[in-house]
Amino acid sequence: MNAFIDFITGPMVWISFLIFFAGVFIRVFRLAQEANSKEKFMFSYFSWKYSLRSIFAWLVPFLPASTRQSPVFWGISYLFHLLLFMVPIFLLSHIVLLEESLGWSWISLNDSIADVLTVLVILALVFFAVRRLNVPEVKFLTRSSDYLFILIVALPFLTGFLAYHQFFFYRTMVIIHILTGELMLILIPFTRFFHMFLAPISRAYTGSEFGNVRQARDW
């Protein structure tokens, strides 16, 4: 058992990161290659100025009209995406592990704050699931895999929360926590999670077309 834990906290972490980075690199590279061979014209319309203008406009909460039209969804969505990265990166126990193995460290979140933020992430995911079940236009578009994505994101947060409080099956919780965390990382390049990288790219192109050609705002 200890050997298994050593594996998932050691080599498997490296493997997961390797698959993640290699997967992201290969996908972005192939995308650029395909654009270059079939739709080269896109590069001539691309503009850093208007790409960044569009991306920044959409990063400012409640600047785009769409975000003002659905403030509850957007409020939760902005917060969720922020916390999704912030909580694991600034969690004290993660930083301690990293310092023990690599000697790296940075500022950490107070544990009780991190605890509350974890609950917020889980609640946001519950909100997304409930929204998929209840809002007709979202329900019409939803597929079973969308719930699976929500579950995959929820598991590391839920098990992390349970393990921290040591409510029950501490060891099992830690193992599931590590495994699902790694699973999520591995899945990013091969699933819809990849919107993490594609969204800024498609926003940038739309921003470029709107700014450069149509001379209009796109938010």
Add this chain to the structure above:
Amino acid sequence: MQDSTIENKDSVKTDVIDEAVERGLERLTPERIAGVINQVLAKETGARFKTYIDTCMRCGLCADACSFFLSNDRDPKFSPAAKVKQTLTEMLEKRGNVSKDFLKNMVRIAHTECNVCKRCSMYCPFGIDIAYMMLTVRRICHKLEITPLYIQDTVNSHSATMNQMWVKEDEWIDTLQWQEEDAREEFEDLRIPLDKDGADIMYSVIAPEPKFQAGLIYQTAVIMHAAGVNWTMPSNPGWDNSNMAMFTGDFEISGRLAKAHYEAAADLHVNRIVMGECGHAFRSVYDVGNRWAGWRMPPIELVHAIDFFHELLTTGRIKVKEKYKKSVTLHDPCNVSRGRGLHDKAREVVNLLCDNFIEMTPNKEHNFCCGAGGGVINCGPPYKTTRMINNRVKKEQLEQTGAEVLIAPCHNCHSGLEDITHHYGVDMEIKFFGDIIYEVMEKTIYQGGV
């Protein structure tokens, strides 16, 4: 009458019979269907299409952007992403092995339930261009030869005559000379100069103007003459800037049209092209057809009427005798506001001409399409009833302004808005900027330095 139409909207929509679609479907075999679909999806699309398909998180935020969705009481089938789901997603998943019933629905969705107005790109967090996706569906319809009858006839006219209304060359020239003659009642030396080499401006119109709205050419001639503009119009094909082929996925014809238009201008050695008050035509030569013909941006400066009128009014070439008194509101045509950012100039023009301007909301880049755009109105009478149901939001928007006059600087918008005001009984007169300028301008010739 109106209520019963809305109650039965589902049956109204499925009962539409379009002869060209029916006959086209009869000719198709499963092999041809799959062959065409897979050819277009595999060969004619690339990284952009894949990114859009793979990035959509099915969040449904695009729904609130779509006037079809809002006009149909938030029916989930009408959200932009739902239109992709009901067409492209299924074709991709079934590898092109779809039924004729599926194709029939697909034609209806892509051709009559989307104005390709791009409003949803502004509500999608990722900026997914669903208009492009729907145009890809129309490309498939085109290659399967199941394009709706009326719009296909227009494309046939483009193909045979290089104008959209089967206007013959002698009819074109004759109409211009007739308008010139009439306008000479106001200015005795007025000309509509044909093929004047080296003129400053080539003026281009869409074929419905000579066909049945020749008065608009008359008004333009008076404005040009009074402003002392050195202008011309080509007698050869290329005078028509309209383009329905770009809306049916017939990109080859679409590109030919833009090319003919710019070549006409190049042959006349003009400095720039000014075009009449039309939106889709602007999109065609500014954003679409030029790309197919290999020009990143227009090879000759292209000026939309709104921009041109703004120039004439602010430089004093046209003087306003007395401002227009009736209350007016402005409809922003998608293709020149979201398509070219001319909405602010349009407002300045309104304020230079009119005393009482009432804003319509939402407006500018966030305007709702007139409901006729993107080739939807051109699908013709079979779809008129459903179009009226689908345009309810626009009608509500018009009513809320309470204005007496609606300015719509676009031909397509004009026709669509007229249908809406007639169908719903909205008491509103619809005008072009040209109509108002003609009414309020000083009929004297500009004498300043050229």
